[in-house]
Amino acid sequence: MKLxxxxxxxxxxxxxxxxxxxxxxxxxxxxxxFNYNPDDGLRQQVERAAAACPVQAIRIGRSNEQVATAQPSAQEAHHDEEE
Ligand code: SF4
Structure with missing residues (x-):
């Protein structure tokens, strides 16, 4: 992920x-x-850090995506579940 x-x-x-x-x-x-490109396994930690930052200075993005402002809730697309 990009940081x-x-x-x-x-x-x-x-x-x-x-x-x-x-x-x-x-x-x-x-x-x-800080690590500009931390492993995806560290995402939870990084999201926690972004949420903890009092001035919202931390932005997180996926490796091949534009960096977006970290949101408190996940911004995953909703897929219809197949049965
Ligand atoms: S202001 Fe935010 S980015 Fe800077 S040290 Fe504090 S928590 Fe980290």
Missing amino acids: VVDLNKCQSYGQCIYAAPTVFRWHSEESLE
Whole structure:
């Protein structure tokens, strides 16, 4: 998945680091470093981090999609179930 953090918005609260420590870390005292292309297995952690960010600086997208703003609920298309 693609991950973008708007560092102009980021206020270095560090909530994302608590929510997803394998993806976000401090680079120096107040500068955030993060994995731009984390494994899909980390999606839950990353979604938690995006939800925890007080200034909504974290955006998540699929690897081959445009990055969209993270929504609290999943934006999956609804497919009719076949029986
Ligand atoms: S939670 Fe948001 S504001 Fe805080 S460090 Fe992470 S991206 Fe920046």
